[in-house]
Amino acid sequence: MKKEEIPQDDGALNKLTKEVVYAVDSEGRYTTALSTGWNVKATALDVAWKDIEERVALARQKVLNKEVSPLLYFMELNLMDTATLAAYTGFWKWTIQRHMKPSVFNQLPEKKLQQYATAFNISVAELKKIDPA
Amino acid sequence: MKVDFEHLQAAHCENGVTTNLLKSAGVNQLTEPLSFGIGSGIFFVYIPLLKINNGPAIAFRTMPGLIFKRTCNALRIPVIRKKFSSKETAEKVLEECLQAGQPVGCQVGVYFLTYFPKEYRFHFNAHNLIVYGREDDRYLISDPIMENVTTLSRYELERVRFAKGALAPRGQLYYPKQHTVVTDDQIKQAIKNGIKKSVNDMLRIPFNIAGVKGIAGTGKKIKRWKNQLGTQQAGLYLAQLVRMQEEIGTGGGGFRYIYGAFLQEAYAYHRNEALLEISNQFTQSGDRWRNAAVQAAGIYKGRIGTQADFDVMGDYLLEIAEIEKKAFTALGQIKWQ
Numbered sequence: 001m002k003k004e005e006i007p008q009d010d011g012a013l014n015k016l017t018k019e020v021v022y023a024v025d026s027e028g029r030y031t032t033a034l035s036t037g038w039n040v041k042a043t044a045l046d047v048a049w050k051d052i053e054e055r056v057a058l059a060r061q062k063v064l065n066k067e068v069s070p071l072l073y074f075m076e077l078n079l080m081d082t083a084t085l086a087a088y089t090g091f092w093k094w095t096i097q098r099h100m101k102p103s104v105f106n107q108l109p110e111k112k113l114q115q116y117a118t119a120f121n122i123s124v125a126e127l128k129k130i131d132p133a
Numbered sequence: 134m135k136v137d138f139e140h141l142q143a144a145h146c147e148n149g150v151t152t153n154l155l156k157s158a159g160v161n162q163l164t165e166p167l168s169f170g171i172g173s174g175i176f177f178v179y180i181p182l183l184k185i186n187n188g189p190a191i192a193f194r195t196m197p198g199l200i201f202k203r204t205c206n207a208l209r210i211p212v213i214r215k216k217f218s219s220k221e222t223a224e225k226v227l228e229e230c231l232q233a234g235q236p237v238g239c240q241v242g243v244y245f246l247t248y249f250p251k252e253y254r255f256h257f258n259a260h261n262l263i264v265y266g267r268e269d270d271r272y273l274i275s276d277p278i279m280e281n282v283t284t285l286s287r288y289e290l291e292r293v294r295f296a297k298g299a300l301a302p303r304g305q306l307y308y309p310k311q312h313t314v315v316t317d318d319q320i321k322q323a324i325k326n327g328i329k330k331s332v333n334d335m336l337r338i339p340f341n342i343a344g345v346k347g348i349a350g351t352g353k354k355i356k357r358w359k360n361q362l363g364t365q366q367a368g369l370y371l372a373q374l375v376r377m378q379e380e381i382g383t384g385g386g387g388f389r390y391i392y393g394a395f396l397q398e399a400y401a402y403h404r405n406e407a408l409l410e411i412s413n414q415f416t417q418s419g420d421r422w423r424n425a426a427v428q429a430a431g432i433y434k435g436r437i438g439t440q441a442d443f444d445v446m447g448d449y450l451l452e453i454a455e456i457e458k459k460a461f462t463a464l465g466q467i468k469w470q
Contacts, residue, residue: 001390001416001419001420001423012250012251012252012253013250013253015250016248016249016250016279017142017278017279017280017281018280019144019278020142020143020144020278021144021387021390022144022166022387022390022391022393022394023390024393024416028413029397030166030390030393030394030397030412032144034280039430040375040426040427040429040430041375041376041426043372043430043433043434044372044373044375044376044426044429044430044433045252045253045372045376047368047369047372047433047434048186048369048372048373048376049252051187051369055187079186079244079255079256080256080298081187083298083299084256084297084298084299087297087298087301088297088298
């Protein structure tokens with residue numbers, strides 16, 4: 001890539017900083033320059049976020065349908081998978097799978113709910129209810 | 134409390150931390166491309182079965198932590214690296230280092246990294262930054278991907294140092310043990326050994342998941358993605374590929390460009406014309422990676438998406454594998470002085 005061809009599009013990172021990019025000058029020597037971003041990269045990030053939004057919406061619907069406990073919704077909302085949630089709460093993955101069942105979740109003692117609430121950075125009351133907006 | 138330290142921006146976080154920490158320890162010759170090359174940072178791997186953020190696990194560089202480790206080893210600089218089970222001890226040790234005038238590299242998770250834009254904050258635990266002081270309740274932070282230095286509160290720093298999940302940093306900190314002067318001859322040897330290691334990594338790992346065989350293997354897989362996954366899911370996979378390739382600051386197969394820059398700098402030490410020629414091949418490879426990313430973007434934006442478009446995408450990677458195979462083979466044949 002030539003130095004003049006370094007993309008200067010807008011990107012999410014641009015709010016924070018420009019990025020260093022390596023490129024060659026007219027004599028083929030490597031040099032660095034700053035870039036504000038590249039739309040190819042920005043769209044890749046958009047696609048990832050759109051997927052997350054869809055997963056969150058789907059999880060939310062499943063919770064409202066009482067197919068699954070609110071854990072799934074908050075897990076998706078916090079971009080976690082079961083392994084990450086297990087690491088943050090200290091529960092085993094299979095325990096979390098069990099707690100995904102509404103019948104099991106509704107019987108959970110306050111202490112365990114608090115472990116989840118802490119991992120999601122919310123209160124136990126918020127964990128228990130998803131408002132049907 | 135502030136340590137004598139110079140912040141230099143880099144394209145990639147671990148290169149930057151390595152370069153800046155070693156410079157502050159007296160290794161004045163070091164640049165980002167030299168760290169990347171000496172630390173054998175260039176790589177490719179497609180890890181089968183593992184999923185990251187519900188997509189394929191693809192990396193364009195070595196395992197986190199290896200660039201620093203290998204660069205220090207190559208220059209015979211002893212390293213201190215500590216992990217902690219207790220948050221209190223982790224902070225105490227950090228404080229002691231700063232008191233002693235030692236800037237400290239930390240592995241952190243970006244999900245809670247407050248100064249990052251929200252769009253970048255995934256559960257990714259292998260970001261690196263340097264702590265170089267504290268003023269009242271705020272730690273002074275040099276994040277190599279940023280133009281300027283920043284700060285984090287005690288709590289914020291603790292939270293990112295103790296992020297959990299895959300590659301959890303567990304408070305990990307690291308720094309060169311002592312001030313070291315490195316001779317140009319040592320750098321020269323380290324360049325040679327770094328290149329040899331990369332040639333091995335890229336050409337001689339069996340199976341088609343790593344190195345140039347991994348690139349070709351991924352190209353072939355991509356051609357099957359449309360049928361296997363459906364266009365939408367395949368688009369998500371491609372977006373993930375591009376995001377891994379474009380890891381902050383390394384835009385467009387940027388690691389290939391950094392390697393090209395490294396070979397030009399290597400020429401200053403070795404005076405072997407072949408290095409300049411091979412540097413050009415890495416520039417070509419980087420350009421192809423960029424073209425591939427543009428093609429991928431066409432697919433994940435939904436602008437194109439026929440099987441032929443996936444074939445073109447896969448063929449880009451097959452072509453890249455050929456270019457890099459030639460380049461690394463040529464590097465392997467260099468007669469070193």
